[in-house]
Amino acid sequence: MRVRELGVLLRFAAQDLFRARQVAEPEVAVAQPVAHSAPGQASGRSLERAAGFSAAPLEEQRAAEEVKGFRIGGRARERLARRALREAEVVALERVPRVLHAARIVALHAIDRSQAFARRGSPIIRIPMKAKIRPIPKGRAVDPKALADVQQLLGDAPRRRDLLIEHLHRINDRFGHLPAAHLAALAQEMRLALAEVYEVATFYHHFEVVKEGKRPPPALTVRVCDSIACELAGARELLQLNLGPGVRVIPAPCVGRCEVAPCVHVGQNPVGNATADRVRAAVEQKQLDCPVAPYTGYDEYRRNGGYRLIAECLAGKHTREGLTKIMEDSALRGLGGAGFPAGRKWRLVAAEPEPRVMALNIDEGEPGTFKDRWYLEREPHRFLEGMLVAAWCAGVGEIWIYLRDEYAGCRQILEPSSKS
Secondary structure (H helix, E strand, O other): OEEOOHHHHHHHHHHOHHHHHHHHOOOEEOOOOOOOOOOOOOOOOOHHHHHOOOOHHHHHHHHHHHHHHOOOOOHHHHHHHHHHHHHHHHHHHHOOOOOOOHHHHHHHHOOOOOOOEOOOOOEOOOOOOOOOOOOOOOOOOOOHHHHHHHHHHHOOOOOOHHHHHHHHHHHHHHHOOEEHHHHHHHHHHOOOOHHHHHHHHOOOOOOOEEOOOOOOOOOEEEEEEOOHHHHHOOHHHHOOOOOOOOEEEEEEOOOOOHHHOOOEEEOOEEEOOOOHHHHHHHHHOOOOOOOOOOOOOHHHHHHOOOOHHHHHHHOOOOOHHHHHHHHHHHOOEOOOOOOOEHHHHHHHHHOOOOOOEEEEEEOOOOOOOOHHHHHHOOOHHHHHHHHHHHHHHHOOOEEEEEEOOOOHHHHHHHHHHHHO
16 A cells, blocks of 8 residues: 655645545555565554565655645644644545455554544544344343243232332242342343342341352241340340251341230231240241221221311312411421421421422331331320321321331231221
8 A cells, every 4th residue: 555645644734634534545545465474553754664665664754754844834733733643644544455364454453443533523444343242131041931030020019110129029028038030030021221120128137138059048047135124024045946957047127016926927917015935926827917907998988077177178278378388386206316306397398499209217117116107006096187288288298107127917908997
């Protein structure tokens, strides 16, 4: 290959770079290649070593001298001329015959493509790059059987991201743990990043992620509360229980049943005032579900005047300002630790722009704190009406109830109660 009269190109570049690029190709002639001993990296100073041509170095040297000796009006235009020289070399390299032996053109494929596009968006190296096509998506591959299991467990349930914890519970309840393959399948099914699913699954102590090749936990887990109240009542001795193969006994943080310490969860069944005999009997008889004690149902609550206040609010018999003022004057405060005034919270939320969302946190984990569970197990509709009144006063459009996994009995009560 010969690069002929590059000085002409430089003179055009001094006046107009765009015109120089237009005439670059007519000014380049292609000659027969000459073998070289060792291919090198193509650059502005080593055209012969890069492409293996005999006559090019002399012409390149002349062009370089032309850059030095040509007065084109300052360093800025000199840089433009040098850039035109480099682009002309690339045009010349593009014309290497494709029939060359691989050993002759290895330098051509070694051209650095990291600067494939200039700041202005036009290609610097116009040699087409081979696109990579992955046979599988990047990241952990999804096992077809795990995907089928997840689809069967979810059924017709929505795949919304806010239902991630619920779907994790479905998998955990089915297998007794969370297989890593099923987490990847769930991420694909819900169109979530695997990292999002994994960080939620590893946050809660009732979820146990088991990676491939690892031994899954026993089928039944017995959790012994080791909070202060249960520790004082003899929980440490219960941790030494041997309940046979297929059952493990592990400590657990406060389960919110300090009034019946020590408490042991056999599956989801809370055994209050637990003893070794009572725990062993629950395991042997497979008493794994949380029993539900009698509570005030919807019909009884309505007969005693329940839901009358929220009905009057919706009928326009009360104002938001009036009920909020009553709450502020009552000095009622939250009992979650901060003691924030309830009426002030309602007013602050109402002052925020829509949409407004209410979150009810029923996650009691401090020793001696079990008030929420106590009322939910006995007066669930009083709780629901108070929630609706607060949402009406603050202009809330959506309500989310966060219920800890240890309160399985409350869940059985709230799900049908909220629908009634």
